[in-house]
Amino acid sequence: MNDSFIVLGGGIVGLSCALELRLRGADVTLLEAKDCGGQASGAAAGMLAPYSENPESPDEFFMLCRESLELYPGWQRLVRKLSGMDFEYTECGSLYAAYHEADLLALESRLGWQRRHGSSGVILRGEALRAAEPGLSPSVVAALRTPEESHIYAPDFVEALQAACLKAGVVIRERLGALEPTEWERRAEVRAPESGGEAFRADRLVVCTGAWAGAWSGRFGLRLPVQPIRGQICAYEWEEGRAAVRHMIFCSQGYLVQKANGTLVCGASEDVAGFDTSVTERGIARLLRWNKRVLPALETAEPFHRWAGLRPATLDGRPLLGRLERAERVIFAAGHYRNGILLSPVTAKLVADCAEGRPPQPWQRAFRPDRFGAAAAGLR
Ligand SMILES: Cc1cc2nc3c(=O)[nH]c(=O)nc-3n(C[C@H](O)[C@H](O)[C@H](O)COP(=O)(O)OP(=O)(O)OC[C@H]3O[C@@H](n4cnc5c(N)ncnc54)[C@H](O)[C@@H]3O)c2cc1C
Structure with a gap:
């Protein structure tokens, strides 16, 4: 060029x-x-996580996300080689948790179209779900596992x-x-x-x-x-090498993802606050409330780090x-x-x-x- x-x-x-x-x-x-x-x-x-982030249908946006996921393994290898630097890239898959039998229908219909678009997902329940993710709250009745999803230490x-x-x-x-x-x-x-x-x-x-x-x-x-949508997010300390979760965990209220250094990251709120990146009690309190409903081990835990960023959102x-x-x-x-x-x-x-x-x-x-x-x- x-x-x-x-x-x-x-x-x-x-x-x-x-x-x-x-x-x-x-x-x-x-x-x-x-x-x-x-x-x-x-x-x-x-x-x-193109599958967890696009629950509705295989529209153009989902296709864009999926194509990018497919490019990631090669792209991150190239960046690693050119930079000579190391960073975390973990292919652990995800679980999307459902708390009510009534939510299962939505998970099943999502699984139907996602399996036609590159997912090898399955719905896990009962013993199979507990074996896959032992720390998960007993009030989670089922979860959609999507092995293709991964995460990177941004x-x-x-x-x-x-x-x-x-x-x-x-x-x-x-x-x-x-x-x-x-x-x-x-x-x-x-x-x-x-x-x-x-x-x-x-x-x-x-x-x-x-x-x-x-x-x-x-x-x-x-x-x-384009406008900024503030995202507040927090992290718990967890012993390095000990798994709090084996997958990225999503539910309708947010997500939990454990990094290789042990940190358990939990996000994220959404609000409109202009270009203000401060963290509010209210934003984080909502995250803390539902975290305990996902992982009972977090009942008494306090995050050691809280931060916020501005998502660039179009109309x-x-x-x-x-x-x-x-x-x-x-x-x-x-x-x-x-x-x-x-x-x-x-x-x-x-x-x-x-x-x-x-x-x-x-x-x-x-x-x-x-x-x-x-x-x-x-x-x-
Ligand atoms: C809490 C949170 C969690 C998120 N989690 C995920 C996730 O798990 N997975 C995912 O895919 N995405 C996630 N996102 C979204 C993702 O972070 C953003 O979509 C992405 O970082 C946008 O990248 P960007 O380069 O466009 O913007 P930015 O990273 O904001 O970069 C824009 C840059 O432009 C610079 N700039 C602005 N104006 C000018 C100017 N006039 N001249 C020169 N420079 C300028 C800014 O200083 C800035 O450095 C998350 C976002 C937040 C806030």
Whole structure:
């Protein structure tokens, strides 16, 4: 690829796009307002769970998630090799817990379509369920086990991605303050008003600014309805090498996932609080209440760490992926909401395909960044 690219935003999405573009031969400069991985990507639980996250139907979003899960083994191997760094990637499968017989019907119907789409899931009950997950509360009547789902330690993985980008020759500049696109018709130009107005130029621009992407609604003549949804999350200390859970555990109220260092991560609340990443008593208390209903061993446990991050949510819950029709030099990769860690490899692939001029597949229309229409008059 002969074009040069500016990638705006150094979360998992920006770093993945930068790496893939560079590996396909482009000159790439990644510009980050603060520190790479310092926002949603560093806060995430790291679950790669397209089946548990998509209970309804095999729509375009599920297909995107599943394709990304399939890319993960190779993608994480590549990042490991290029960076020379180690990080956790655990293929442990998941359990989706049901507390009432009435919920079984929904699990069975989900299992029906998911087995036609790559899952080898089964419903576990009674002895089989207790043997698979001994610590689970007796009030869980059944669970859907999906062996294909996995998780990654997101902060370490993002650090390794950044190292892989540098090794591959991506130029990374951090702590520039919020950058502003100033030109996108004849070439791409962005400026850093908080860093003395420094200007950066390239042939094309890839926007990966996560929950901040909505700030540019109107900028390209388009509505870009992206808003931050705060996720509060906490972790319990657990003895390293001793299993609190063998699977990732999901239920209608949240999830529990144990990391290789023993930490049991439990998330996550959802609320609208602008760009505030503080943790509230109320948000965490709800998590603590239901944790005990999943794992009785947590009855008296207190989390040792609580934190929050901002999920980038679009109006329809789907990411903005692809080239803008009104501004051909601009490619969007933002708005990955609850699944940006999972979706990062497929996003990088689609962005690089788009940069190479490959026409999008018909199903990709569901993610067009201009699908929300033109901006109201007066907005630029
Ligand atoms: C509590 C929590 C748990 C989660 N768990 C999971 C999970 O288990 N699995 C999963 O798949 N997903 C999960 N997610 C979602 C996932 O974290 C996000 O979808 C993903 O991190 C989004 O990545 P991103 O790179 O788009 O955004 P971010 O990581 O937020 O990165 C965007 C970057 O852009 C920078 N930026 C913004 N504006 C500008 C500008 N003007 N100029 C330059 N830089 C700018 C920001 O500083 C930031 O570093 C979770 C999220 C939260 C909050």
